[in-house]
Amino acid sequence: MGILVNDIERQLFSAAKAVRLNSFSPYSGFRVGAALLSAKSGKIFTGTNVENSSFGGTICAERSAVVKAISEEGKIEIASLIVVSNANPPAPPCAICLQVLSQFCKSDTPIMLSDLEGNVERYTFGDLLPHPFIL
């Protein structure tokens, strides 16, 4: 486990930790916050998980952040992304989110997985999804 090393990382962490509190997760009780840095604008976009009584309708925190970013900026490039939860070890993006993220990440894009204290595990996108589906 590592620590947050610069202002951008601390901002991403704080934003994801804060938005996590808005999680709508009455079924799992598992709250997740995500924050991505747009390479295009330098802006941070956040997302949280939104569950549905038809469970397959659930939207994860990571996809929420992607949808918000693209709604504001059009096609983005993700410079880095953090996922914050209370899981130990910290939760990675699910496979559906990884496939969605693959449109906007490069293989070397940094992905941080964090607990609520900012203890982070560091990966590249390619570590987590080495073989995305590309049409």
Ligand code: THU
């Ligand atoms: N979830 C996320 O939002 N992101 C992840 O990285 C893993 C899982 C959500 C989906 C669901 O609301 C809850 O966590 C339990 O699976």
